[in-house]
Amino acid sequence: MxxxxxxxxxxxxxxxxxxxxxxxxxxxxxxxxxxxxxxxxxxxxxxxxxxxxxxxxxxxxxxxxxxxxxxxxxxxxxxxxxxxxxxxxxxxxxxxxxxxxxxxxxxxxxxxxxxxxxxxxxxxxxxxxxxRTETDVHIAHFDVNDATGKYTDQLNEFDSFIQIEQGYAAVMRYMREEHDALSFFVGGDNIIAVCPALSATQYHDAIAHVEESVGVELKVGVGAGTNAHDAGFAAKHALEVCRHDGTTVEFGSGAEPAEAESD
Structure with missing residues (x-):
């Protein structure tokens, strides 16, 4: 929890x-x-x-x-x-x-x-x-797939900004409404969300929603820790696994995914 x-x-x-x-x-x-x-x-x-x-x-x-x-x-x-x-x-x-x-x-x-x-x-x-516990804070670090190739190197900066901001807005609203999570744009093509404990399925659903609604493809690394730095650093390492392995959702050390809710 x-x-x-x-x-x-x-x-x-x-x-x-x-x-x-x-x-x-x-x-x-x-x-x-x-x-x-x-x-x-x-x-x-x-x-x-x-x-x-x-x-x-x-x-x-x-x-x-x-x-x-x-x-x-x-x-x-x-x-x-x-x-x-x-x-x-x-x-x-x-x-x-x-x-x-x-x-x-x-x-x-x-x-x-x-x-x-x-x-x-x-x-x-x-x-x-x-x-306080070792998993008080859960951080999800979202990143746009190939933002440089799709936007930065193809569009002028303002149109690139629009694309990234549309993805951010979709993540921000979905995560707030569905999970009471708070998502923040932190520059480039990066979004950091402060979350409750969520399952891999819930993160996959969030990513699918953003792609379907605004056409922006995301991946996410999730970390947990006693403070924001520890959780965020674990999330960064998990995101690197996504980049290396071509996966969409990865959990870092200490961030065991919550069990998916049954229908």
Whole structure:
């Protein structure tokens, strides 16, 4: 069974700040968002977590192994170096989407994202050490089959981007609706999904759905671990097996596939 700890990172009062006292230069905002994401990735990654940018003013992190002090230190670090602050909501659940819902609700209960009086809120209880296991986090690393040959070397960059994004959108919606998994585009032709324990059949079904709906062919490596780094690294190795053997779904060490559900 998985036990995913997710942290919602939300910039406080960001929308009003971007237009006060007048609208700020767009590239200045993009630069700040990019630097903030990089700093979050550095801080959380150094503690074996993952963070995904989603809409940039809201980011989602897999934080198994980070405690309350780690979260507070992150807020302090950002507050000392940026003109904005961040609030953090923490949620834990077997299903990643439900964990994120818990994290979101904890921030919503103390004020709007555009509430000028809400600053550096930290809500939610991290997963305690005694309740952690070696398979709390399941990561699925999806990759487009021959993206370079089919898209990069054949189409202009924008049309290649459209094809990849269509595949991402199909994976993202299917995995969320069918399995309460959360999928994130991480560049190139790669998609990382934070999942509950799923069977090989369920992954094959997801891949078949994407090919049938948008014509994008995928393969996936799946890994499990006590934190996002361990699970993700196992998933990367499993994906290399797919590439080497020409297979579609592979499970890495520690990631035993769940039994397929019977009809």
């Amino acid at each position: 998985t036990n995913t700890q997710l942290t919602l990172v939300q910039i406080d009062n960001y929308g009003p700040w971007t237009v006060t006292p007048e609208p700020r230069r767009e590239m200045d905002l993009q630069t700040m968002q990019s630097r903030l994401f990089a700093d979050l990735a550095n801080f959380i990654g150094a503690r074996d977590g993952y963070v995904f940018f989603t809409r940039f003013d809201n980011m989602v992190a897999v934080t198994n192994g980070l405690d309350g002090e780690d979260h507070a230190l992150l807020q302090e670090s950002i507050g000392n170096r940026y003109p904005v602050t961040v609030s953090l909501g923490i949620g834990v659940d077997e299903r990643p989407a439900v964990a994120l819902e818990h994290a979101t609700e904890r921030l919503q209960q103390v004020g709007s994202a555009q509430d000028s009086t809400r600053r550096q809120v930290l809500r939610g209880t991290p997963l305690s050490d005694e309740h």
